[in-house]
Every structure is written in C-alpha cells, then in structure tokens.
Amino acid sequence: MTIKKAMTIAGSDSGGGAGIQADLKTFQELGVFGTSSITAVTAQNTLGVHGVYPMSVDAVEKQIDAVASDIGLDALKTGMLFSTEIIEAVAAKIREHGFKNVIVDPVMIAKGGAPLLQEEAMEALKTKLLPLALVVTPNIPEAEAISGMSIQSVEDKKEAAKAIASLGVKHVLIKGGHDEGEITYDLLYDGESFHTFSGKRINTKDTHGTGCTFSAAMTAAIAKGASVRTAAETAKQFIQAAIEDGIHIGSGHGPTNHWAYRQRGGC
Ligand SMILES: Nc1ncnc2c1ncn2[C@@H]1O[C@H](COP(=O)(O)OP(=O)(O)OP(=O)(O)O)[C@@H](O)[C@H]1O
Ligand SMILES: Cc1ncc(COP(=O)(O)O)c(N)n1
Numbered sequence: 001m002t003i004k005k006a007m008t009i010a011g012s013d014s015g016g017g018a019g020i021q022a023d024l025k026t027f028q029e030l031g032v033f034g035t036s037s038i039t040a041v042t043a044q045n046t047l048g049v050h051g052v053y054p055m056s057v058d059a060v061e062k063q064i065d066a067v068a069s070d071i072g073l074d075a076l077k078t079g080m081l082f083s084t085e086i087i088e089a090v091a092a093k094i095r096e097h098g099f100k101n102v103i104v105d106p107v108m109i110a111k112g113g114a115p116l117l118q119e120e121a122m123e124a125l126k127t128k129l130l131p132l133a134l135v136v137t138p139n140i141p142e143a144e145a146i147s148g149m150s151i152q153s154v155e156d157k158k159e160a161a162k163a164i165a166s167l168g169v170k171h172v173l174i175k176g177g178h179d180e181g182e183i184t185y186d187l188l189y190d191g192e193s194f195h196t197f198s199g200k201r202i203n204t205k206d207t208h209g210t211g212c213t214f215s216a217a218m219t220a221a222i223a224k225g226a227s228v229r230t231a232a233e234t235a236k237q238f239i240q241a242a243i244e245d246g247i248h249i250g251s252g253h254g255p256t257n258h259w260a261y262r263q264r265g266g267c
Contacts, residue, residue, distance in 0.1 A: 004223040005033045007067055008216065009060070009090055010079025010107070011040040011052075011116065017255025018044075018110075018209030019079055025258040026216035026238065031267060032223050035071060037063035039090075040082050042116075046208060046250025049114035054082050057089045064093045075101035075223035077215050080116040084124040091128040101222050104133040104169070105215035106142050111208055111253050122146075131168030135228055137215045138164070140178040154187075161189035171228045173218075177210055188232050195229060197236040206246045206254035213256055214239045237266060 006027050013019035020036050027034035039060050043051035067073065076099055081087045094102055106125055108117045117125070126146060130136055140151050146167075147160040151174075161172040176185040186197040217238040221231035241264055242256035249255055 003031070003033045004074045004220075004225075005035065005071060006219050006223040007035045007037065007064070007073045007076040008079060008219070009037045009039060009064065009076065009081070010212070011042050011082065012038050013042055013044045013209070015045040015208070015250065015255070017046070017249075018212045022209040022212040022255070022258070023077065023079065023216040023219075026213050027220050029258055029262050030217060030220035030224070030234075030238070032074075032220040035067045035073065037067070039080060039086050042080075044110075046252035046254050048112035048252065049110050049116075052082070052114070052116070054086070057085050060086055061089050061093060064090070064097070068093075068097045068099075073099070073223075075103065075219045077103040077105060077219040078129070079105050079212055079215070080107045081121070081125070081129075082116065083118050084121045087121055087124040087129055091124075091132055094129075094132045100134070101219075102133045102135075103215055103219045103222065104129055104136045105211055106136060106138050106146060107211070108142050108145060126167050130164070133169040134222070135171040135173060135218065136164060136169045137173045137175060137211065137218065139175045139211055143174045154185075157187050158189070158194060161187060161194070165189055165191055173232055175211060175214065177207065186232070186236060188229065190228065195232075197232055199236055199240040202243045202246075204243060204246055205252075206248060206256065207243060208253040208255050210239055210243065210256060213242055213258065217261075234266075237261060241266070
C-alpha cells in the first residue's frame with residue numbers, strides 16, 4: 001500500500017480545533033499521512049487566544065528539511081505564519097525543495113480578534129509566497145486585505161479574485177463563511193473562469209477552525225491527485241459535514257467535527 005503524504009506549516013492550537021491539530025486530523029480522515037512544521041505555539045481554547053509563542057526561523061526550516069529529506073510530500077499547506085521572517089524562510093524552502101502543490105491559507109486574525117499575522121508581514125505574503133502557490137484560500141476579510149478592495153457583492157468578489165491572481169498564484173478560492181444569507185458561496189477563480197461551490201449555512205457558533213479544515217481537506221485531495229476544482233468540491237463537502245454534525249466542545253466558538261465526513265461514507 002502506498003500512502004500519499006502532506007505537510008502543514010502552521011501554528012499549533014492547544015484547543016485542537018484549528019491550526020496544526022485541525023490539519024492533521026483532516027489529513028488523517030482523508031487517508032493522507034500528515035507531517036508538520038510548527039511556526040508558533042498558541043495557548044488557545046474556544047474562548048480565544050491566550051498567548052502566542054513564535055518558533056525561531058531555524059526551527060521552522062529544520063522541521064521542513066527533516067520531512068523533505070526523508071519522508072517527502074505530495075502537497076503542502078500553510079496556515080498561521082506570523083512574521084515576515086517566517087514567510088521568507090518558508091518561501092525559500094518551497095523553492096529549494098521544488099515543492100509544487102502549495103496551498104496557502106492566508107491566516108491573519110483568529111475568530112476572537114487576536115492577530116496571527118503581523119501587519120508588516122502582508123507584503124512578504126503577497127510578493128514572496130503567493131507567486132509560489134497553486135491555490136490561495138482567503139476568507140472575505142483576508143481577500144479584502146490582500147486585494148486592497150472592499151467586497152460587497154459577487155462582482156466585487158470576482159474583481160478581488162482577479163486582483164489576487166495577478167500576484168502570481170494560479171487559483172484563488174474566496175470562502176463565503178463571512179457572507180450573509182441561507183446559502184454559503186465559495187468562489188474559485190482559475191485565471192480564466194469562475195466556479196461556485198455552495199452549501200446550506202448552519203446557524204451555529206461552533207465554527208472555530210473552519211478555514212484551516214477546509215484548506216487541509218483541499219491539500220489532502222490534491223496530494224491524492226485531484227484537480228483543484230475536485231479538491232474544492234471535496235473540501236466543501238468535508239467542512240459542510242463537519243459543521244452540520246457539531247460536537248459542541250467548550251463554552252465559546254467550538255471546533256468542528258472532523259469525523260463527520262468519513263462517518264457519512266466519504267473518504
Ligand atoms: N455557518 C456555516 N455554515 C456552513 N458553512 C460554513 C459556515 N461558516 C463557514 N462555512 C464554510 O466553511 C468554509 C470556511 O469558510 P470561512 O469563511 O469560515 O473561513 P475562515 O474565516 O478562514 O475560517 P476560520 O478563520 O474559522 O478558520 C467555507 O467553505 C465556508 O463556506
Ligand atoms: C493556530 C491557529 N491557526 C489558525 C487559526 C484560525 O482559526 P479561527 O479563525 O477559527 O480562530 C487559529 N485560531 N489558530
């Protein structure tokens with residue numbers, strides 16, 4: 001049996017709902033062997049972020065090298081990268097190792113408002129990392145920050161996707177969790193055309209780590225050989241099940257149910 005391998009370069013969430021923990025659970029559920037490079041440790045629960053402890057650049061680089069030199073990987077995703085120095089180091093490692101299937105989840109602010117990316121690091125994200133990416137998966141506020149434009153309508157979303165694609169990333173997927181309405185719409189732009197993925201909006205506060213889980217599911221599907229469009233379809237089904245079959249952990253914004261997709265027969 002050969003198993004596909006994926007890596008997450010992201011922050012650790014002690015509460016287990018987002019970051020490295022969400023990514024590894026999602027890889028596992030989708031039958032992909034998960035590895036990681038931890039960029040920062042966060043002391044976090046469903047009520048918020050209580051501390052952020054960035055790793056040294058050397059530690060982030062060594063974790064990537066250790067995995068690349070022995071285990072190898074079929075796809076990788078980035079999450080919380082925190083600083084310009086870490087973004088530059090990760091971009092250099094992607095180039096050095098020739099990693100191709102790179103999914104960037106441009107994590108900026110935690111649900112409770114804590115900054116997970118320093119403001120000055122936006123420039124490095126745009127100029128150093130996005131040109132190396134196969135896909136970037138911003139939510140609406142992140143798409144606004146990267147494109148520099150306000151998003152109020154579907155047309156605005158399309159304009160923002162084009163502006164982000166002009167930075168060199170091949171596919172832009174703007175997630176619709178922050179929109180309003182009974183249906184969520186995630187918009188994929190492949191440089192030529194648009195495709196929409198929709199789902200029923202669930203009325204719940206347990207949406208901690210939805211973006212991490214979504215991009216990890218895309219990464220696992222791409223590691224297994226799916227196209228970006230098929231991977232987005234899988235990720236949408238994975239996150240829909242994870243939100244719908246809530247597990248209600250903690251008293252704040254709880255995590256989603258990473259088992260739900262497989263329990264429903266997906267793989
Ligand atoms: N209440 C909800 N019901 C159904 N789907 C949702 C809901 N909230 C988010 N989603 C879906 O979850 C995925 C992640 O989108 P979202 O916009 O929440 O990302 P995010 O803000 O980066 O997440 P997070 O910051 O919590 O990690 C998208 O597919 C989105 O449509
Ligand atoms: C380590 C880490 N990475 C990402 C998020 C974003 O998730 P959310 O927006 O749901 O708080 C987080 N809270 N913590």
